[in-house]
Amino acid sequence: MSKIEPHNSALSLSGIQKYYDDHHVLKSVDFSVKPGEVVVLIGPSGSGKSTLLRCCNGLEIAQEGDITIFGQPLVAGGKLIEDRELNRLREDVGMVFQSFNLFPHLSVLENVCVAPLTLKKATRPKAEKLAKELLAKVGLSDKIDAMPGNLSGGQKQRVAIARALAMTPSVLLFDEPTSALDPELVGEVLQVMKMLAKDGMTMIIVTHEMNFARDVADRVVMMDNGTILEEGTPEQIFKSPTHARTQEFLQTVF
Numbered sequence: 001m002s003k004i005e006p007h008n009s010a011l012s013l014s015g016i017q018k019y020y021d022d023h024h025v026l027k028s029v030d031f032s033v034k035p036g037e038v039v040v041l042i043g044p045s046g047s048g049k050s051t052l053l054r055c056c057n058g059l060e061i062a063q064e065g066d067i068t069i070f071g072q073p074l075v076a077g078g079k080l081i082e083d084r085e086l087n088r089l090r091e092d093v094g095m096v097f098q099s100f101n102l103f104p105h106l107s108v109l110e111n112v113c114v115a116p117l118t119l120k121k122a123t124r125p126k127a128e129k130l131a132k133e134l135l136a137k138v139g140l141s142d143k144i145d146a147m148p149g150n151l152s153g154g155q156k157q158r159v160a161i162a163r164a165l166a167m168t169p170s171v172l173l174f175d176e177p178t179s180a181l182d183p184e185l186v187g188e189v190l191q192v193m194k195m196l197a198k199d200g201m202t203m204i205i206v207t208h209e210m211n212f213a214r215d216v217a218d219r220v221v222m223m224d225n226g227t228i229l230e231e232g233t234p235e236q237i238f239k240s241p242t243h244a245r246t247q248e249f250l251q252t253v254f
């Protein structure tokens with residue numbers, strides 16, 4: 001039996017074993033995030049960062065391991081405690097992808113409203129009110145009627161963030177949210193993420209933006225080859241990493 005951490009964590013994964021066929025992608029990973037904490041996940045391509053994020057919100061279910069949200073078990077021994085726990089995971093743990101994944105045929109406002117309307121059975125006035133508030137927060141009040149195709153990448157990603165927030169998640173996951181953006185559009189998205197961090201949002205962020213990590217992360221977690229190689233404050237990891245592998249990796253991104 002792997003251990004469950006009931007105390008003081010917003011989201012906790014333990015003993016996670018994930019295979020794609022016989023490819024062992026996550027090797028007994030223990031990972032948790034505290035309420036209000038901002039964790040930045042770094043590591044070379046293929047080390048398992050995206051897979052770990054996807055396990056955090058049930059887009060992937062690992063073959064083994066436990067997941068709890070605020071101490072409540074949702075997955076134990078690789079099995080959902082109850083089928084409906086998958087909805088709980090997906091609603092409580094939001095995700096922002098590199099590729100935005102907006103609905104191209106829906107306006108900006110509808111993109112942000114659709115999940116609360118369908119999954120949370122929100123009333124339309126309530127859903128629209130929240131959507132407008134969130135779009136104002138990400139600086140897009142003037143774009144509510146625009147179609148995604150007419151937005152810049154940075155604007156699309158800010159809509160995607162508003163859409164994720166509309167489900168009022170406990171934890172927000174970001175998988176390389178600025179990697180698909182033209183360099184001049186990266187800043188506006190990082191700015192929104194900084195604001196969320198300041199607001200106390202619990203976030204797990206995969207990014208190669210090390211300056212952002214240094215400014216915003218409470219903790220940096222270095223993954224390598226399906227394991228967590230080391231973790232610490234940005235200062236510890238960036239200035240005096242324990243592992244040569246971390247040092248090598250950092251040289252490629254700084």
Ligand code: ADP
Pocket residue numbers: 020023025043044045046047048049050051052
């Ligand atoms: P990272 O995000 O750190 O680049 P990933 O989590 O995407 O790493 O991938 C970890 C490993 O799992 C890689 O070897 C990758 O090829 C493999 N992998 C990821 N997704 C799949 C999948 N859907 N099917 C098979 N193999 C996968």
Ligand code: MG
Pocket residue numbers: 049050051175
């Ligand atoms: Mg990835």
